[in-house]
Amino acid sequence: MATLKELKGRIASVKSTQKITKAKKMVASAKLRRAQAAAENGRPYAERLEAVVASLAAKVGQSDSAPKLLGGTGKEDVHLLLVLNSDRGLAGAFNSNIVKAARDKALELKGAGKTVKFMLVGRKGRPVINRLFPNQTVATYDTTGYRELGFDNARDIADQVMAMYEAGEFDVAHIFFSKFRSALLQEPTGQQIIPVAPSENAPVSTGAAVEYEPDEEAILADLLPRNVTVQVFKGLLENAASEQGASMTAMDNATRNAGDLINKLTIQYNRSRQAAITTELIEIIAGAEAL
Numbered sequence: 001m002a003t004l005k006e007l008k009g010r011i012a013s014v015k016s017t018q019k020i021t022k023a024k025k026m027v028a029s030a031k032l033r034r035a036q037a038a039a040e041n042g043r044p045y046a047e048r049l050e051a052v053v054a055s056l057a058a059k060v061g062q063s064d065s066a067p068k069l070l071g072g073t074g075k076e077d078v079h080l081l082l083v084l085n086s087d088r089g090l091a092g093a094f095n096s097n098i099v100k101a102a103r104d105k106a107l108e109l110k111g112a113g114k115t116v117k118f119m120l121v122g123r124k125g126r127p128v129i130n131r132l133f134p135n136q137t138v139a140t141y142d143t144t145g146y147r148e149l150g151f152d153n154a155r156d157i158a159d160q161v162m163a164m165y166e167a168g169e170f171d172v173a174h175i176f177f178s179k180f181r182s183a184l185l186q187e188p189t190g191q192q193i194i195p196v197a198p199s200e201n202a203p204v205s206t207g208a209a210v211e212y213e214p215d216e217e218a219i220l221a222d223l224l225p226r227n228v229t230v231q232v233f234k235g236l237l238e239n240a241a242s243e244q245g246a247s248m249t250a251m252d253n254a255t256r257n258a259g260d261l262i263n264k265l266t267i268q269y270n271r272s273r274q275a276a277i278t279t280e281l282i283e284i285i286a287g288a289e290a291l
Helices: 004-060 094-111 126-132 151-166 216-290
Strands: 078-084 115-121 137-141 172-180 186-194
Touching (some): 078 151, 078 216, 094 115, 094 126, 094 172, 126 137, 137 151, 151 186, 151 216
Parallel strands (some): 078 172, 115 137
16 A cells, blocks of 8 residues: 555646646647638638549540549559658547558558558658558658648648659559547548549539630649649648647546546545554554553
């Protein structure tokens, strides 16, 4: 049984931990408002751009004149999974849920006889992916030192992915991130970004002639790489909001659990102290009676 000194030390230790978790909850709450606003403001543009290129993909199809980013390589043998994680922990199941979604997709593809490769952004997902799929990580993007990931980071990641695609290292690319729903709910999401997946809700062609100015090739040459960058940027924004929401929830739970533990230890301390006092009183009374 723990002594009074040990119990007192444990109570002090848990109180110190509670102060830390409470402070981290407040920090995450403050960061969440800005990250949530950025994610919500970025969604309309990213979703509309994705719908435009998906509509073009449905019209162009697999024709020989279609750009490679739009029509694909003509094969689906090698898949690249771009997994967006963070460098920090203390965010509940935020990172593990993204890795789990990527793992399930990888197992599904491998079961279908496909080759799977990984590009990992952030440090938290690397140990699990490298353990489950050894020697299948072909690229990483180090985010250490960045307080926030911005559009320049998204462009760097997208350029690296597109360079690998142009070099023929894969046929299809998927991105995995955590879509922000609320501070209590973050949804692991997988999305195909290369080639553009045709939209199921694309409008049926009416046969009307459409003329482009400048020409269609010039528009697509700029639009398609921009779409890849924007979808990566959207994933980074969604991840930033999801991470702060998950961190705030996790730190709130940790703070409340610390409070419950302090109450239990305090009750145990008081009982042990009362028992020690009672024992001393009994010994004093017994000694007095013996005289």
